[in-house]
Amino acid sequence: MRTIALLLQPGNNAFDVGVAIEVWGRDRTEHGVPPFELRTCARTREPVALESGLQAVPTHPLAGLAGADLVVVPGRKDWFAPVDEEVSRALRSAVRRGATVAALCSGAAVLAEAGLLDGHRATTHWLLADRLAVDFPDIKMETDALFIGDGPLWTSAGTAAGIDLCLHLVRLAHGSAVAGTIARRMVTPPHRDGGQRQYVDVPVPPVRPPAPSIAAVQDWARDRLDSAHTVAGLAGRVGVSERTFARRFVAETGVSPLQWLLAERVRRAAELLERTDLSVDRVATRCGFADAGVLRTHFRRQIGTTPAAYRRTFARSG
Known part of the structure; x- marks a missing residue:
């Protein structure tokens, strides 16, 4: 193109x-x-x-x-x-x-x-x-x-x-x-999560004490994609209940915490396939997938092709 x-x-x-x-x-x-x-x-x-x-x-x-x-x-x-x-x-x-x-x-x-x-x-x-x-x-x-x-x-x-x-x-x-x-x-995000529902006019909610930023939890999780994460564990970092955390996360991003985490793992896998010569198995491990088969399933679902085919198309020589 x-x-x-x-x-x-x-x-x-x-x-x-x-x-x-x-x-x-x-x-x-x-x-x-x-x-x-x-x-x-x-x-x-x-x-x-x-x-x-x-x-x-x-x-x-x-x-x-x-x-x-x-x-x-x-x-x-x-x-x-x-x-x-x-x-x-x-x-x-x-x-x-x-x-x-x-x-x-x-x-x-x-x-x-x-x-x-x-x-x-x-x-x-x-x-x-x-x-x-x-x-x-x-x-x-x-x-x-x-x-x-x-x-x-x-x-x-x-x-x-x-x-x-x-x-x-x-x-x-x-x-x-x-x-x-x-x-x-x-100076813009390369990808935004969620849909436009989060931007539709809605009544202004009552003012409440500021909570720790969901963005801070996202940054923390991005640095540890190879680790296992649960909604309860992420909620614990914010100091709120799992249910409250999930509700706030969806309100701010438009997707659930686990949907966001899966998308981040696939996106990181695409970057590694482009920039490194790591095997698909190693890429899967680095991104928190159980094995290459699980990575292939989610990669095809989100990107529309296999990790190997993506690498052949977009890998940077040298």
Whole structure:
């Protein structure tokens, strides 16, 4: 995934446009990131008016989508503004050619207008999801996910979830080390746990005395992934009951403690497969799995391939 086409439309969210430029538009080859070609494409070569009076000057017309490995569709300030039919045709053509298409935030409405999401799983900002589900009932809307991929089509939730999706696409194409390098330059987590339910408006809870940070327990566990952990043991570090700890953990992260721990172990395994020549058995032990078979099961479930195949694709020579 080296050629990226960023689709510009009037009223695009400047943040979404900026995220794509930050991820794929900067030269980070000196830090081990492969070179990318970022094309900014629009119906004409005239400056495109973004939200808040900003402008973006396209480098390509819509024909620039041809040959792109990935097409990024930013959200728009007016979520339900009509989509130019020429734009819709260009998106449908990109999908037919085999390109991956990723909609950030309300960009999902653009894909829906183009007829691309019918019959597919998708997500979008939680404020938009219900309206999109009513207007396009054939979309399999999932309102909690930060991002969803269904075939070549990817959609993400609110603004910051666009960062999550873009880094995930980098990770799929180039490995977790490259995604991690870009994330560090952006000063953002390379991966966030949980879904967008944790960000939906809810009544403000009563003020209570501050508890030791869940993040501190996560940091402690990350440094000891090769050790056995239980919810009771983690709760003990916070000084609360197991039930209270589990409830607070889900409230802060969107996943249970054991789900988070499993994801961290798989993520650490991917890093070791990329950066070391340790056997799969040794990687499993280092990450807290009982044996290589257990690692393979969870690795395939979360990453979509085997540890050996992942290493062949992403291992760093030298």
